[in-house]
Amino acid sequence: MEPVGARPCASPWPAGWTRGAAPPARPAPANPRHAEGHGWSMAGVLTRQADDFPQWYQDVLNKAELADNGPARGTMVIRPYGYGIWERMQADLDRRIKRAGAQNAYFPVLIPLSYLQREAEHVEKFSPELAVVTHGGGEQLAEPLAVRPTSETVINVFMAKWIHSYRDLPLLLNQWANVVRWELRPRAFLRTAEFLWQEGHTAHATREDARAYALRVATEVYRDFMREVLAIPVFLGRKTRRERFGGATNSISCEAVMRDGKALQMGTSHELGQRFAQAFDVAFQDADGIRQFAWTTSWGVSTRMVGGLIMAHGDDGGLRLPPAVAPVQVVLMAVTADGGAAAALDGVGAGLEAAGVRIHRDARVDLSYGRRVVDWELKGVPVRVVVGPRELAAGQCSVTRRDTGAAEKVPLGEAVARCQALLAAIQRDMLVAATAERDARVVDAATVPEALSAAETGLARIPWSAVGEAGETELNAHGATVRCLQAADGSVPASEDEAGVVALVARAY
RNA sequence: CGGGGUGUGGCCCAGCUUGGUAGGGCGCCUGGUUCGGGACCAGGAGGCCGGCGGUUCAAAUCCGCCCACCCCGACCA
Numbered sequence: 367m368e369p370v371g372a373r374p375c376a377s378p379w380p381a382g383w384t385r386g387a388a389p390p391a392r393p394a395p396a397n398p399r400h401a402e403g404h405g406w407s408m409a410g411v412l413t414r415q416a417d418d419f420p421q422w423y424q425d426v427l428n429k430a431e432l433a434d435n436g437p438a439r440g441t442m443v444i445r446p447y448g449y450g451i452w453e454r455m456q457a458d459l460d461r462r463i464k465r466a467g468a469q470n471a472y473f474p475v476l477i478p479l480s481y482l483q484r485e486a487e488h489v490e491k492f493s494p495e496l497a498v499v500t501h502g503g504g505e506q507l508a509e510p511l512a513v514r515p516t517s518e519t520v521i522n523v524f525m526a527k528w529i530h531s532y533r534d535l536p537l538l539l540n541q542w543a544n545v546v547r548w549e550l551r552p553r554a555f556l557r558t559a560e561f562l563w564q565e566g567h568t569a570h571a572t573r574e575d576a577r578a579y580a581l582r583v584a585t586e587v588y589r590d591f592m593r594e595v596l597a598i599p600v601f602l603g604r605k606t607r608r609e610r611f612g613g614a615t616n617s618i619s620c621e622a623v624m625r626d627g628k629a630l631q632m633g634t635s636h637e638l639g640q641r642f643a644q645a646f647d648v649a650f651q652d653a654d655g656i657r658q659f660a661w662t663t664s665w666g667v668s669t670r671m672v673g674g675l676i677m678a679h680g681d682d683g684g685l686r687l688p689p690a691v692a693p694v695q696v697v698l699m700a701v702t703a704d705g706g707a708a709a710a711l712d713g714v715g716a717g718l719e720a721a722g723v724r725i726h727r728d729a730r731v732d733l734s735y736g737r738r739v740v741d742w743e744l745k746g747v748p749v750r751v752v753v754g755p756r757e758l759a760a761g762q763c764s765v766t767r768r769d770t771g772a773a774e775k776v777p778l779g780e781a782v783a784r785c786q787a788l789l790a791a792i793q794r795d796m797l798v799a800a801t802a803e804r805d806a807r808v809v810d811a812a813t814v815p816e817a818l819s820a821a822e823t824g825l826a827r828i829p830w831s832a833v834g835e836a837g838e839t840e841l842n843a844h845g846a847t848v849r850c851l852q853a854a855d856g857s858v859p860a861s862e863d864e865a866g867v868v869a870l871v872a873r874a875y
Numbered sequence: 876c877g878g879g880g881u882g883u884g885g886c887c888c889a890g891c892u893u894g895g896u897a898g899g900g901c902g903c904c905u906g907g908u909u910c911g912g913g914a915c916c917a918g919g920a921g922g923c924c925g926g927c928g929g930u931u932c933a934a935a936u937c938c939g940c941c942c943a944c945c946c947c948g949a950c951c952a
Contacts, residue, residue, distance in 0.1 A: 411913060428886090439944085494951060550951090608952085701911055736912035743912095754911060764911090842952090 411740060414682050419626040424554075426676055430685045430745045433554050440552035440559030444669070447745065448555075450693030451672055452562065456542065458595050458690070459564060459667065462587045466579075468538040468566055473520050475544070476511040481519035484645040488518065491612025495547040497559075513546040518613065518638070518664055521567045522646035529660060532571050532652045536579065540566040555673030556630070556875045563668035569648055569660040576661035577616075577637055581858060583665045584618040584635040592632060596671065597688040597796035598622050598678045599804055600632055601870055603850025604858050608838060611664075615639035618858055621849040621870065623804045624677035627824040629849045629872035632674050635665035673875075678800055679769075685746030686769055688796050689789040694726040696785050697747045699738055701754030703731035710753045710778055714763060717782035723789070743768060748792045749785055769796050814840050817871040821846040830867040847874050 412429065413421040427433050432448035435441070444452065460470075476499060483489045497513040500506060514520070521539065529537060546560045566583060570576040584602055592598045605617035614636035622632045643649065643659040652658050679686040689695050698715050700707035711727065718725045726747070728738055742750055752764040763781050766773040769792050776784045807824030811817040814837045820826035821841075830851055833841070838848050853859040854866035 491952080703910085731910075734910050734912085734914055736910085736914080738913090739911090740913045752911085756911075 412682060412684060412744070415625060415680075422680070422682075423673075423677060426680055426684055426744070427554055432672070432676070432685075435554070436560075438559070440549050442552075442554050442558045442560070444562075447693060448672060451675065451687070451691050452669055454691040454693065455591075455595070455671060456564075459587065459591055460542075462591055463540050463564065463566065463583075466538075466583060466587055467536075468540040468568065470541060471539050472541050472543070473514075473517050473524070475514055477514050477517070477520045479510045479512050481523065482512050484519065485613045485642055488613035488642075492516070492547075495549065497546045497548050514543070515545055515547045516664070516666075517541065517543070517545075517565055518567065518642055518662075519646070522642045522648055522662070525567070525569050525660070525662070526646050526648045529569060529648055529650050532650050535569060535571045535650060535660065536575060537569045538566075538579075539568065540564055553673070553875065555676070556670055558669075561669045563666050565664060565666040568663045569643070570662070571650065571652065571658075571660065573639070573661050576639075576663050580616070580618060580635045580637045580663040580665065583663075584620065584633070584858070588620050588633040588635065588665075588667060592620060592622070592671075593797060595688065595690040596675055596678075597690075597793060597800055598632070598674065599797065599801040601850060601852065602858055603852045603870060604862070605634075605850055606838060606848045606862065606869075608835075609848065609850075611636045613638060613641055614664075615641065619850050621872075622674055622678055623807055623825055623872070624674070624875070625680065625803070626677070627807050627822075627873075629825060629870075629874040630670070630674045630677065631849070631874065632671055633665070633667035636663060638662040638664060679796060680746070683768075684744035686796070687746035687748060689748045689793050692746065692748050693724065694742075694745070694747045695724045695789055696749045696751055697726045697728055697742045698751045699728040699742075699753075700731060701735050701752060705755055705758055707753040707755075707758055710758060710763065711751065714751060714778060714781045714785075718785060721782055721786060723782075723785065749788050751781060751785065767792055769799070811871070817841065817869075818844050818846055821872050825849070825870055825872040828869050828871055830862065830869045833869050833871075841871060845873055846871050849874060 412425045415422045427448075430447065431445050432451075433445055434443040436443050464470075479498060482492065482496070492515050496515060499511040499513060502511075521541075525537060525539075529535065542562075542564050544560055544562050545565075549557050549559050552558050568576070568579055570579060589600055589602050592600050600620040600622045602618065602620055605611075605619055609619075610617045611634060616637040616639075618635045619631050620633040622630050624630055638661075640659040640661055642662050648660045648662065649657055650660060675687070675691070676685060679688070696718055698711045700711060708729075715725050715727055728742070730738060739750070746768060748768050750764075750766045750768070752766070754764075757763050757775065760775070761779075762775045762777055764773055765776050765781065765784055765788065767788055774784075809820040809824060809826055811820050811826040811828040813828075813832060817826035817828045817833070818841065833848065841847060849870045849872050851859055851862060852868050852870065853864060854868065859867050
């Protein structure tokens with residue numbers, strides 16, 4: 367007997383993905399070319415999102431050449447095209463982080479295990495996912511070394527060494543690094559045993575300063591980056607006690623909604639109070655000569671954002687990339703090998719390059735036209751410029767945008783300017799579209815059962831007073847979580863107990 | 876830790892019940908015809924059938940042990 371719906375698969379990624387979840391209703395494809403009756407279909411190329419979203423994600427990873435599974439369970443190889451996206455994210459974030467005053471540094475990947483144990487809640491939360499090195503050079507180590515799951519501990523040791531006076535504060539550090547967390551349910555980009563991220567660590571003289579900085583990073587660095595560069599709108603909110611980072615006094619998170627209605631935590635910024643400072647003796651003398659503990663923060667975003675980008679924008683044709691992070695912004699291709707198409711495209715390409723646009727010339731005329739088109743659609747290249755005999759005869763090129771599928775004929779002489787305008791429009795329109803789609807998935811709820819029902823297809827807004835710790839337990843028992851808490855006006859509340867606080871509830875990756 | 880399942884070219888799988896020269900699709904290589912939405916034809920490369928042992932004239936197939944991975948549950952969050 368054949369188990370219905372069984373999909374044997376050697377890959378570890380899709381494991382348990384749809385556990386208990388009914389496939390939510392899906393919106394109509396954003397790309398009109400894929401609509402019923404239009405004739406062009408990606409059938410056979412990609413699993414449709416509505417049929418099996420996790421399989422669609424897996425197909426996109428493979429066909430857009432984003433990532434492969436690593437040899438060790440839970441590890442991932444990021445392929446050049448996927449890494450190109452990450453590099454674009456890194457470059458922009460790095461600028462924003464520096465604009466916020468932080469400087470880059472680098473701390474070791476191996477951390478003495480005893481460091482991890484100095485802050486009680488920190489070690490409690492991270493122990494289950496630690497990878498520990500016990501041998502080196504063929505000898506058992508006197509003290510095991512943890513492979514960093516995050517670097518608060520080692521960085522605080524050095525903050526303690528470097529900070530003496532209030533004049534040394536604030537100390538604003540950031541590092542780009544890899545971290546390892548032993549995950550039992552890995553999912554490519556979203557939860558991998560090893561991932562790449564940036565982790566910021568700061569020390570401040572006052573609680574107010576630390577709090578303001580953690581919020582500043584969450585808004586000016588993370589939220590703005592996600593909106594302006596990734597074209598993904600996020601809810602900024604406060605984590606509940608249960609969802610808080612191990613060792614934090616407050617965690618602020620950026621929560622995005624994917625196209626299957628599930629939420630994804632795209633980034634977090636934590637107030638650590640004086641807990642790490644006390645554990646690691648990060649202290650300074652204030653202007654009055656009084657010795658005080660510093661107030662610290664930490665904040666990070668990771669390669670998980672690549673997964674979020676895929677799932678927030680991708681459609682049945684594959685990836686859709688906002689121009690700001692697209693490794694290739696415009697692809698140029700000829701329909702056939704003969705004629706003067708190549709020369710015409712060279713001219714447009716040279717103009718685009720001179721204008722600073724990232725282009726790719728697809729010279730593979732030995733492949734069928736359809737094959738090449740599908741390739742670039744799968745890869746989400748924002749704009750495609752095509753020249754064939756028809757265009758050539760008219761002195762034009764065909765310019766097609768990936769986000770809407772809209773195509774137009776443009777005189778060759780105007781192609782560069784038109785592409786630039788389109789790239790700007792796509793960047794804007796993708797945010798507008800993603801925002802509309804997200805908002806359509808947000809439902810107001812008054813009770814925990816109502817919130818659970820709404821979480822089947824999206825995100826529920828429910829008064830936190832109607833949930834509480836008991837309600838949160840109930841939600842968790844049914845696969846939903848409180849993603850974050852917001853004040854009535856959408857801002858980040860200073861405490862859970864503020865009047866009018868609203869909980870955003872969803873199933874999450 | 877308990878229950879269930881799967882290991883066969885790069886990928887997905889058939890073959891196993893009833894032992895008898897290792898197959899198909901996709902991908903890859905060559906040549907040709909094609910090329911306006913994943914083309915077609917022909918030829919070709921590529922496999923200690925997860926490992927060890929057993930039964931047998933003969934094992935991918937039957938038996939035993941082991942390993943790895945996956946699913947459900949438990950645990951954790």
